[in-house]
Amino acid sequence: MNPSPSDRTYPRRRSILKALAATPLLTACVTSGNDDQPAAQSGTKSAQNPLGVKEDAPLEVVIFKGGYGDDYAKKAEDLYKQRYPKATIDHKGIQKVGEALQPRFVANTPPDVVDNTGAGRLDLATLVGAKQLGDLSELLDAPSFEDPNTKVRDTLLPGVVEDGTFDKQVLTLNFTYTVWGVWYSKSLFASKGWTYPKTWDEMLALCATIKGAGIAPWTYQGKYPEYMNDPLLTMAAKTGGMDLVKAVDNLEPNAWKAEGLKGAAEAFAELAAKGYIMAGSEALSHTESQASWCQGKAAFIPCGSWLESEQKDITPKGFDMVMGAVPSRTGGDKLSGAAVQAASSESFLVPAKAKNVAGGLEYLRILFSKQSARSFAESAGTLPAVAGAADGLTLSSGLGSVRDAVTAAGKDAFTYRFRTWYAPLAKAVDDATGELINKRATAAEWAERIQKAADAVSKDSNVKKYTR
CATH class of the missing domain: 3.40.190.10 (Periplasmic binding protein-like II)
Incomplete structure (x- = not known):
C-alpha cells in the first residue's frame, strides 16, 4: 500500500x-x-x-x-x-x-x-x-x-x-465520494492562455505547446503506477461504455483486449513516446511527484479528489488547482465527455x-x-x-471543480470493481501500466499481460467470484 x-x-x-x-x-x-x-x-x-x-x-x-x-x-x-x-x-x-x-x-x-x-x-x-x-x-x-x-x-x-x-x-454505506481526473493549475493555464483539452487530440497538441514552453506536460506518482491507470481506464470506459467496464469486472474472456482498452493504452503509450512525461517520474513517490507538480515543473498530474487537501501545506498561494475530466479519445464514445470515474469511501456498517x-x-x-x-x-x-x-457552498478551487465534475457527469459517473474483488489482478494491471508508460511494453503486450492475469483469477477455484 x-x-x-x-x-x-x-x-x-x-x-x-x-x-x-x-x-x-x-x-x-x-x-x-x-x-x-x-x-x-x-x-x-x-x-x-x-x-x-x-x-x-x-x-x-x-x-x-x-x-x-x-x-x-x-x-x-x-x-x-x-x-x-x-x-x-x-x-x-x-x-x-x-x-x-x-x-x-x-x-x-x-x-x-x-x-x-x-x-x-x-x-x-x-x-x-x-x-x-x-x-x-x-x-x-x-x-x-x-x-x-x-x-x-x-x-x-x-x-x-x-x-x-x-x-x-x-452491508456497508460509504460516506465520502472520491472522483478521479487530471489536475492542473488554473492560474498557470490562464497566464499562458491554455485551455483544458476535451479530446485526446487536443491534449496531444497542448502537450506539444507546453513542452515548447519549457514545462513537462505530465508527471505521475511513478512508484505507484496505479495512479496512471485511472485516466487510462477512464478513457477506455468512455470509449466502450459500461459494457466494457462490466466485461472487465466479470472476468469475461478477452475483455482486456477490447478496442477501448487497447486504444486507451495506445494513447498513454504515445504520451511517453513523444516525451510528454517528465523525466524521472518513474522513480518518484506520490509526495515527490505532487510536489514537483505544485512547483510548476509539470502541467498535468492524475489523481483522486483528495489531492488538494493532501497538498495544502505546500501548494503556492494562487496556484488554484482544479480537476478536469479525462479527455475523450474518439468521436463515438459511448459515455459522455464529462464522464468520470468515482467511488465512495469511509465505510459505515x-x-x-x-x-x-x-x-x-x-x-x-x-x-x-x-x-x-x-x-x-x-x-x-x-x-x-x-x-x-x-451545492451553493463557497468551496476551494479543487473541491469546487470536483463538485462541478460530478454534477456534469450525472449518471455517467462510474467505477470498476475488479480492484476491490481481485487483488492479484489489480497488481497485474499496475505492473503492466508501469511497463507501458515507461516504454518497456506496447499496448498489445499490455493487454496480453493483463488478460493472462485475469484468466488466471477466473480459473482459480479458490477465489470467490463476483458479478455485476
Missing part, C-alpha cells in the same frame, strides 16, 4: 478501492454467532420513527478519528439526541478500528455503528463471510431525514449503494449482532442527511456521498 502521512488522512487509491484486500485483522475465528447476546432493542415504527427506534435504548458509535476528525459524527449524534432525548450515546473516536473491535466481533458484542476506515480497519471479506454485517436495505428504503417523500437511497450519488453491495445485499440495530440504522439516516453531509463538506473539504450536499 502506498505510504500515507497518517492512517488515512486522505485515502489513496488502494485504501479506497481495495477494502476487501485490507489487512485481515479478523480471521476465521470469527463465527456467525451464538445465542448468548442480549436481544436487539426496538420500538414502535411511525412516520416520525420509521425504523422503530426504542427511544431510551443506549447507542454506541465507533468512529475512525483520522484526517476528518470525528466532530462531524458528534454533530449527527447531537441530532439523534434531539430526536431521542432519553437515549444515552457512547461515542468512541479511535484510530486502530480492527485492533479495538476484533475481540468484540468474536464475542458477538459489537457496537451499534462502526466507521470501518483506516489502515487497521476490519476485513470486510471476513465480516461478510461470517454474516457479521446487518443488511442496510431497510435504511435505504426508509424516508430520508429531511424529506419524507424521498427514500434514503435516492439521496445518494451514483454508485454508493453498489459500492456497499455484496452478493446482492447492501451496523453489525448484525448489535444491541441497538434500529438505533444504528437511524444514526446513519441522520448522518447521511443533507444537513449532516453539508456540514461535513464545509469542515473536511471533501465531497460527501449525498447528492447536492455541497
Whole structure:
C-alpha cells in the first residue's frame, strides 16, 4: 500500500478501492454467532420513527478519528439526541478500528455503528463471510431525514449503494465520494492562455505547446503506477461504455483486449513516446511527484479528489488547482465527455449482532442527511456521498471543480470493481501500466499481460467470484 502521512488522512487509491484486500485483522475465528447476546432493542415504527427506534435504548458509535476528525459524527449524534432525548450515546473516536473491535466481533458484542476506515480497519471479506454485517436495505428504503417523500437511497450519488453491495445485499454505506481526473493549475493555464483539452487530440497538441514552453506536460506518482491507470481506464470506459467496464469486472474472456482498452493504452503509450512525461517520474513517490507538480515543473498530474487537501501545506498561494475530466479519445464514445470515474469511501456498517440495530440504522439516516453531509463538506473539504450536499457552498478551487465534475457527469459517473474483488489482478494491471508508460511494453503486450492475469483469477477455484 502506498505510504500515507497518517492512517488515512486522505485515502489513496488502494485504501479506497481495495477494502476487501485490507489487512485481515479478523480471521476465521470469527463465527456467525451464538445465542448468548442480549436481544436487539426496538420500538414502535411511525412516520416520525420509521425504523422503530426504542427511544431510551443506549447507542454506541465507533468512529475512525483520522484526517476528518470525528466532530462531524458528534454533530449527527447531537441530532439523534434531539430526536431521542432519553437515549444515552457512547461515542468512541479511535484510530486502530480492527485492533479495538476484533475481540468484540468474536464475542458477538459489537457496537451499534462502526466507521470501518483506516489502515487497521476490519476485513470486510471476513465480516461478510461470517454474516457479521446487518443488511442496510431497510435504511435505504426508509424516508430520508429531511424529506419524507424521498427514500434514503435516492439521496445518494451514483454508485454508493453498489459500492456497499455484496452478493446482492447492501452491508456497508460509504460516506465520502472520491472522483478521479487530471489536475492542473488554473492560474498557470490562464497566464499562458491554455485551455483544458476535451479530446485526446487536443491534449496531444497542448502537450506539444507546453513542452515548447519549457514545462513537462505530465508527471505521475511513478512508484505507484496505479495512479496512471485511472485516466487510462477512464478513457477506455468512455470509449466502450459500461459494457466494457462490466466485461472487465466479470472476468469475461478477452475483455482486456477490447478496442477501448487497447486504444486507451495506445494513447498513454504515445504520451511517453513523444516525451510528454517528465523525466524521472518513474522513480518518484506520490509526495515527490505532487510536489514537483505544485512547483510548476509539470502541467498535468492524475489523481483522486483528495489531492488538494493532501497538498495544502505546500501548494503556492494562487496556484488554484482544479480537476478536469479525462479527455475523450474518439468521436463515438459511448459515455459522455464529462464522464468520470468515482467511488465512495469511509465505510459505515451496523453489525448484525448489535444491541441497538434500529438505533444504528437511524444514526446513519441522520448522518447521511443533507444537513449532516453539508456540514461535513464545509469542515473536511471533501465531497460527501449525498447528492447536492455541497451545492451553493463557497468551496476551494479543487473541491469546487470536483463538485462541478460530478454534477456534469450525472449518471455517467462510474467505477470498476475488479480492484476491490481481485487483488492479484489489480497488481497485474499496475505492473503492466508501469511497463507501458515507461516504454518497456506496447499496448498489445499490455493487454496480453493483463488478460493472462485475469484468466488466471477466473480459473482459480479458490477465489470467490463476483458479478455485476
